[in-house]
Amino acid sequence: xxxxxxxxxxxxxxxxxxxxxxxxxxxxxxxxxxxxxxxxxxxxxxxxxxxxxxxxxxxxxxxxxxxxxxxxxxxxxxxxxxxxxxxxxxxxxxxxxxxxxxxxxxxxxxxxxxxxxxxxxxxxxxxxxxxxxxxxxxxxxxxxxxxxxxxxxxxxxxxxxxxxxxxxxxxxxxxxxxxxxxxxxxxxxxxxxxxxxxxxxxxxxxxxxxxxxxxxxxxxxxxxxxxxxxxxxxxxxxxxxxxxxxxxxxxxxxxxxxxxxxxxxxxxxxxxxxxxxxxxxxxxxxxxxxxxxxxxxxxxxxxxxxxxxxxxxxxxxxxxxxxxxxxxxxxxxxxxxxxxxxxxxxx
Numbered sequence: 333x334x335x336x337x338x339x340x341x342x343x344x345x346x347x348x349x350x351x352x353x354x355x356x357x358x359x360x361x362x363x364x365x366x367x368x369x370x371x372x373x374x375x376x377x378x379x380x381x382x383x384x385x386x387x388x389x390x391x392x393x394x395x396x397x398x399x400x401x402x403x404x405x406x407x408x409x410x411x412x413x414x415x416x417x418x419x420x421x422x423x424x425x426x427x428x429x430x431x432x433x434x435x436x437x438x439x440x441x442x443x444x445x446x447x448x449x450x451x452x453x454x455x456x457x458x459x460x461x462x463x464x465x466x467x468x469x470x471x472x473x474x475x476x477x478x479x480x481x482x483x484x485x486x487x488x489x490x491x492x493x494x495x496x497x498x499x500x501x502x503x504x505x506x507x508x509x510x511x512x513x514x515x516x517x518x519x520x521x522x523x524x525x526x527x528x529x530x531x532x533x534x535x536x537x538x539x540x541x542x543x544x545x546x547x548x549x550x551x552x553x554x555x556x557x558x559x560x561x562x563x564x565x566x567x568x569x570x571x572x573x574x575x576x577x578x579x580x581x582x583x584x585x586x587x588x589x590x591x592x593x594x595x596x597x598x599x600x601x602x603x604x605x606x607x608x609x610x611x612x613x614x615x616x617x618x619x620x621x622x623x624x625x626x627x628x629x630x631x632x633x634x635x636x637x638x639x640x641x642x643x644x645x646x647x648x649x650x651x652x653x654x655x656x657x658x659x660x661x662x663x664x665x666x667x668x669x670x671x672x673x674x675x676x677x678x679x
Contacts (some may be wrong), residue, residue, distance in 0.1 A: 336471035385666055388634075390676040392658030396639035397677050398483060407450040409442060417457075420673040424640030425609035430647035434460055458678040464643055470652035472627070472667065474508055474563070479556040481564045481589060481596035483549070485582060485623070486603035487615060488570030491631035493522065494659065495603050496565050497529030498665040499629075504533060508562040513552030514539035515585060516569045528568055536561075545569065545581065553592035564599065579622050586623060594607050599626045601654065606633040612641050616649050631657035634664075 390397070403416045414435060421431040434457065441447070441456045474480065486492045493516075500510045511531050514537055516522035523539045530537035538552040549566045558563045568585060573576035589596050602619045604612045612630075619625055628651055633639060642653065653668040 338673045347436055353468050366551055366620075375652060377580050383665070386672055386676070388664060389656075389658055389672060390679060392634035393636070393639045393673075393676045395635060397636040397679065399423055399637060401454070401624045401678060404450040404454045409448060409450065409453055410539055413450070413453070414439065419678070421640055421643075423637065425612075425638040425644060426640030427508075427610060427613065427644030428646065429465065430640075430643040431646055434464070434643070435525075454678060458674055461643065461678065462674045464646045467650040468628075468642060468653040469648045469668055469670045470627070470654070474503070474506055477595070477598050478597055479511070479553070479561050479593075481553055481556075482506045482568070482601060483566045483568065483586060483589065483597040483600040483623075484601045484603065485568045485619060486570060487572055487605075490570070490603045490605040490608075492516075492570060492603040493525045493529065493567060494660075495629050495631055495655075495665065496526065496567055497532065498662050499565065499655070500529065500533045501662050502665070503563050504535075505521065507558060509560075510535045510563045510565065511552055511561045512537045513549050513566040515545040515548045516567045522567070522569070546585045549585050550588050550592045553589055553596060557593065579618075582623060598626065601627050601629055601678060602651075604628055604630045606641060606656075607636045607638055610644065611637045612646060613644050614646055615649060620649060620651060627652045627654040629653070629655045629657070630668075634658040639673075642673065 348667055354594075399420045400417075403413065403420055407413045407416075417438075418431055419437055421434065422428070426434070437460050438453065438457055441460070442453060445452075447453055447455070447456060484492060484496055496512065500512065503510045510533070512535060514523040514526045516526070527537050527539065536555070538548060538555060540548055545568060553568060555561070566585070568582060568646065569578065571582075586597065586600070600623050602616065602625050604615060606612070608615075616625070616628065626666050628645070630642070630653055633656055645651065645653070655665050656668050656673070657665040
């Protein structure tokens with residue numbers, strides 16, 4: 333759950349949409365919704381009964397879970413089991429460091445506690461994995477700053493724009509007014525996609541026809557301060573960490589935001605596609621080195637066999653994972669809970 337220090341009265345109105353693109357462009361947006369929604373994998377509102385979050389998480393991580401749990405069925409506690417477990421952890425993209433750490437600790441536990449049953453070893457692994465992933469669990473706090481400025485980045489295809497829209501909805505559910513800044517001026521239709529999310533959530537979107545991303549971010553912060561907005565989310569262009577000139581642009585955006593408000597941005601979030609495995613770890617390292625990340629959002633964990641990537645992150649670069657996504661619906665982006673995640677992996 334979110335943790336926050338203040339809560340606005342529930343009857344305070346959400347700010348009206350004030351598009352900052354040309355009227356003729358806004359008029360064309362509704363006609364683009366279906367096409368753009370499809371390109372962003374934005375799911376329409378579903379009339380199906382909602383499953384619990386835990387059941388959706390278990391379904392999403394079923395492939396990873398199957399690789400890890402089936403090897404314990406009827407297994408003997410010997411070197412073969414440890415070798416199979418090592419392979420399963422590596423296949424799940426837990427990484428060499430985290431895999432070796434877990435195996436060493438597991439062997440020590442088995443010896444010290446004289447475990448003789450496969451289920452006991454599985455339970456011991458679950459405890460060790462929980463200890464490791466708890467390093468990533470941290471509540472996302474609202475109300476610390478006025479406004480709270482969030483700079484959001486990630487490579488193309490990670491689900492950045494969709495995650496921003498879902499986050500905006502979460503913020504509103506906690507009585508926070510939200511403003512979005514369309515700082516992704518590099519990718520075609522990015523501004524329009526963010527505008528669609530703004531319309532869906534009835535929030536302001538600050539954008540420019542072909543403006544400098546840093547200028548858009550600066551204008552958004554200034555507007556939020558003038559209007560008393562609670563949260564500003566600045567979208568940035570998707571890029572690979574190897575594109576050094578674009579990484580420099582990210583640093584510029586961060587500096588300019590700081591000029592618009594001392595201490596901002598207070599949150600710098602990286603959106604990661606959970607299916608990219610060890611490449612995700614490389615992204616975390618590169619973006620953290622450039623921007624000093626405050627948190628991660630890991631998307632598209634539904635159906636992945638690479639759920640072990642969180643263990644790799646926890647061992648190598650333990651940056652808080654604020655949210656995880658396991659589907660396309662609004663409710664499929666939820667705060668990361670280590671205990672729920674481990675339960676889904678080793679149930």
